Amino acid sequence: MKYITSCLLFLLLFNAATAQTKADSISRIFPKVIITNNKQEILLAFDSNRKAYELPSIGFLEGPISLREYMSRAAKEIGVTYKSFRLGGMFTYIFPNNNRTFVRPYFIMQMEAYSNGQSFSDSSYKWFSLPDAVKAIPYPASAQILQKVMTQPAYVWAAAFEEYGYTNPVDREKIKFRVLEDFYKLNEIQ
Known part of the structure; x- marks a missing residue:
């Protein structure tokens, strides 16, 4: 009995010592x-909700789905067909207050046509010049990423950011932002 009790105590202590934390x-x-x-x-x-413009996304990459299928779904939901897409960069967003990290691949998609042949059926989409798009996006990391990948498209970029403090609607003054790893090239296309 003493042996069983000792084993159970050991297992409980071992389990607590090896339990996954939020940081893991x-x-x-x-x-x-x-x-x-x-x-x-x-x-x-x-x-x-946030009363702000941002680069489109259809959310997290979840379930059994390939990148090509994700991009096809994104194009369909947005209302476009596309010629091609490529990786512009892989970026890390760290949220220190809740021990979360998002990996955000930014893809560049060349639109071919509107799905309905005319325009967007959803009025929340709007075209901007690059300088105006960078100004319109209130999220510092996203604006900097857009500027970098579009002005230096020969490279696939990476960087790490700490960005949090989002409000509804967005208040740019309340967003906390810090560059943890400045932009660097993941490849060089020659």
Whole structure:
């Protein structure tokens, strides 16, 4: 009996010592899509909760889905067909207050046409020139990423950011932002 009690006590202590903490949690993958048209304009989506423009996304990469399928779903939900897409960069967003990390691949998609042949059926989408898109996005990391990947497209970029303090609607003054790892090239296309 003493042996069984000792074993149970050991297992309880071992389990507590090896239990997964919030800091050990899996990083979620949350792609963003930079959609360009033949005028080299950038498509932004208006978030009615945050009252702000942002690069489109259809959310986390979840379930059994390939990147190609994710991009096809994104294009379909947005209302476009596309010629091609490529990786613009892989970025790490760290949220220190809740021990979360998001990995955000930013893809650049060249639009081919509107799905319905005319325009967007959703009025929350709007085309911007690159300088105007960068100004319209209130999230510092996203604005900097857009600027970098579109002005230096020969490279696939990476960086790490700490960004939090989002409000509804967005108040730029309340967003806490810090560059943890400045932009660096993941490859060099020659």
